[in-house]
Structures are given as C-alpha cells and as structure tokens.
Amino acid sequence: MKRLRLPLIAATLTLAGGACQPAEAVDVGRQLFSDPRLSRSEFNAVSCATCHDDGTSEAEARLLPGASLADSVFRPSWWGGAAPTLKDAVDHCLVFFMREQPLEPTAPASRALYEYLLSISPSASAPAVPMTVVENITDLPRGDPTRGERVYAAACASCHGDAFTGAGRPSPLYSIVPGDSEAFASSSGFPLTTVIVEKVRHGAFFGIGGTMPPFSVESLSDDDLGALLGYLVPLE
C-alpha cells in the first residue's frame, strides 16, 4: 500500500487542481453560507455567517443581528413576520445587506443554499423567532465600558474591525466606529450616542441607508447597547 499512496495523492491533487468535480449540493451550500461571493457585488464583504449562526458552537460567543438559522426552514414566518416565506427572508438579506438580487429559485447556488438550510433544520415545524424593531429612537444611559468592550467584540468587530481604528475590518467600505458617526452627529446636532443608537437599531432602514443590519431588542438588549455607548463614547 505504501507504493500506492503517492500516486493516489497525486491523482487527487490533479483532480482538485483541474476542473471542479461534481459535488454534493448540501456541502456546497455549507460553503456558500460563509462565502461573501454569494453576492456578485464588489461592494459586499459579508456572508450569511456574518449575521447568522447555523447552530454550531463557535458562534455562541457572538452577538449576531440575525436569528440563528438552525431549524429555520419550517418556521411559519421570518423577519418578525415581515417575510412570509423563507426565500423572502433570504432575499431580503441579499438585497438589503449584500447588494445582490433575489435568488433565482432553481439556480445551483440557490438550491445548494436551500439544501444546507434544510440540513440544519431537523424539526418538521419550528416556532417563529421574535424580532422587535425599535422604531422610535431615544437615547440610552451609558453603561459599563468594560462590558461595552465585550459587546463591541461580540457584536460589531466582525464588520467594523477594532473600535476607534477599524483595523481588521473586512472592507474599507465599512465604517470606523465611532469616528465615522461623529461628523453626522456634529452636522445634525444630535448627540453621538443617539446617532449610534439609531444606527444600531435601524441599520440600513428607516431612511438611513447603507448595508448594516438592524439589531432588534431580542438580538441586542438596551443594557448591552448602553454598555456599548459607555465604551465608544465615554463620559468625559
């Protein structure tokens, strides 16, 4: 067998390095889940996994704006009832956060992604996940900065990189926090903390624009948000 090992590896390398081989859709879907290239937009740097966990343990330490996609397929509705079908929900993410068009239902990538979501949805029925959007913004008291630093690492850093510098963010298009909000706060006359609360709670919606997803009450508590303010905008 020793003599056979090298040719086997060589053959494998040849296959891998040449044309792509047929693959299981569910496996490709798993990769697409974490691949920003699911969107063709040159301005996108995020994937499904940026905002959603798929039920695996490594996501547990993060505070994600999107609901877990484990057992997501057989829910009765999505996006807090605003998306009446699973595909609507996925399309909303693609359109609003990834700058892509809705999926063609039977395109290979679309089918592969569905098969992966199905593979992590073992329950024949699952409850809808609540999503309470804070529509009218009020300022919040600043909380513990140390806790806020942890909140930042868990909720913000994957897109915005290090606080105050943006180091390590996946795209220079994503803002440096809180620096890029200061100019707007200054020009609008609103406190920087209010601008941050609005951005976190509304994301790309409510006339703000951009591609940030909103954090609902369920995905980020007011206490955590207050702590985040304490870290990003410390009292002088």
Add this chain to the structure above:
Amino acid sequence: MRRPAALLIFGVGAAACLDPQNLPELRYGVAADAVWRDGAPPVDVGQSGERRLIVTNNLDDTVSVISWERLVAGGEGAEVARFPVGLVTLEREGPHHVAVSPDGRFAFVGISNFVPGGGSGPHGAHGTGSADGRALRIDLATLRTVTATRVDKNPGDIRLSPDGGVLVVSHFDQLRIIDAANRGVFAGPEVDARLALLDPERLERRRLLPLCPAPHGLAFTSDGARIVSSCLSDEAAVVDVGAALAGSDSAVRRVTLLDEPGTAASPRCGPYAVTMSADDATAWVSCYSSGDLIAVDVATATRGPALALPGLAVFGDVSDSGDRLAITTQDTDGVVLFDIEAENALRLTSFIPLSPDVCPLPHTALFLDDDAHLAVVCEGDKRGPGRVIAMEVGGGAVLGGVTVGLFPDDLALQVVP
C-alpha cells in the same frame, strides 16, 4: 490517517474551485420543484364565489383578508389571512386604501409612506409623506405583490374603473400645500396634486393629471367615463377620463363647494370622500371638517344641496338597488342612512350610532347581501388594532366583528374566482 489526508486535499481543492456564480455540477438531494418549501402556512385562497373583504392596515404594513360569511356569523375566525405589504421590509410604508379587480384576482394598494410615529431618529422621522408613493398590484391567490409602480407623494384613494380598465390614484399631498403656503402661494399649479391614471395590468403610468389641492376620495361613474374627486380646497373635481388619457388639458372641471370657501391650507368643508349615485348623476362629497355632505351634479360640474350630518363625514356607499346611501361619520361615530329619492334628493332615514367598543372611528361602509347588511371598517384609535364589523341595515344590529391590524382604513370586496 491516509484517507483523511486525501479527503483534506480534495476538500481544499473543492473549496479553491468554488465559484458561487459558476458552480461545479451538483448532486442534489431535493428536487428542483421542491426547493424553498418552508413552514409558512399555505395561502387560504377560499372557495369559488366566496366573498372576502380586503382591508388595508395603515400602521403595521399589512393587509387583512376577511371572510364575509364568517363575519356575518359572528366574526370568529373571520380574518383568514393577514399578510405584509410594502417594498422595504422593516420600514413603515403605510398601505392606504384598496381596490379589487372585477375578476377578483388582484388587489391594488396605495403605499402612502405616511406613518406618524412609524420611526424616528437623527436621520429624520420616516413616514412624513416626503417620499414618493407607490401603487402595488397583489395577486390574491398567493398574497404576493406582483407589480409596483411609483406615483406621487401621499397616495390617498385608489380606485378601479368598473370594467377594471383604468386604475386611478389620488394624492392627498398636504405637504405640497404647506410648502406652497410657506412660499406665500395658496392656489394654483404649485398647490395642485396630480391624479395618476394607470394601466392596471402593468401599472404603467398613462397620465399624471394635474387635478387640485390634496385630492382624496375618488368615485367613478358606472361607465368609467368620469371620476369625481374631493379637493381639500373646498372643491370637487370632475374628470373626463377619456380626455385625460388622450392628453387633453381640459379634462378637469372644478366645482367650488361653498359660497365662501376656505383655502387648501385652511378649508371649511375639508372635502375628504366621494360617493357616486347609481345613475351617475350625483356625487356626494363628504366634508371631514364641517360634517356636511354636499351634492355635485356630475354632468354640469355644479354644486347641489348640502346636508349637515351628525358627525364628521367620511366614506360611504350606495346600495346595489340605488335607493339608499350610507355615510360613516366620526367624532359622533356612526352610520347615516338616507333614502335616495327623485333626482337624487336625500331623505335622512336613520343614524346608527356605533360605540367605541364596537366600532371606534368608522371610516367606510359597504352594502352587501342585497343591501341587507353593511360591512364597516373601524379605524380604532389610529395607533392600535382596528375592527371590521358586519351590521344590519334595518335596525342597525351588529352581527359580528373581528379585530384586524393597526389603523385599518379601507375595504374592498373580493368574490373569489
């Protein structure tokens, strides 16, 4: 360790060649016609011939589907569906008024983008009516929006011609009036909003017709040849639809409704809704400021007699027989019933008061069941859920009611195809 090593190499190779836009051949576990199946409950499309009320809920961006039969029977389980509408998922877009195609297949909903309290922050309150409106075409078999088109700001009423060939949208654009008033302009083209005349199939804009200040209620004549619109400047407007679609500049005749009218910025009547007589000769304009109901002669575009109602006049309906008129009123909540006599003279027959626990702020009514019953939309407190009720015309007994979404404002009848 040999097999894992080989698999690892193969796996790296597969990942390296993974191009989401140009995937390798895939082996599927789910058939193409079964993908994207989910846990959403199937749409209850109803039985052929079943009557349903389609109701727009302004404040939560939904549309309710009400079984009329269940509503008349008491209301239990009458709301058979409530589905989201709008183009931007989380924005409050204010679905405002509804029409249904004569074949019962499609609903048409105006998106007003005016939702007070529907979102605020440093970037500015959303829903101040400063964004263009939309008209939506919704497939009632799937409850999905199939076509949308941009119209002007603050869509008011949305109505289909009786043959289903023309869809019209008025624009209750008070922002335009305020902006003009701030410039010292109180009348003229800077104040007048437009009437959108659309092709219902594709929602193509066939004409954006300058009409009058803040037109709201619209009513077609039965032949679809004319439309009468309320105008907030204490006027009504009579539109020649054929001339309008032909591009004529003289398709609109305006009627002053008072001897001493107010202005668009400060109306005395506050024209708000229009109800057309069965013979198309008379349109009754409801005044939301004064509570008057003012007749307009459609052929001559002249003002007729006025009646004072017990409350502020809102939308209503003429019975199928053509001899009864029902107008809802607010402030003093209820339904006013008239007999329509010779030459469309009105004789008050009854006022049916509606208590706040039964029907707060009635906004429109529709005759059904050979004019024996009325369906009434009740706005609620304009912040919380509203109701739809079924009531007897004779005697005013409330037969059933159902809670719908936040701040409902209109209904249209669908006969399931």
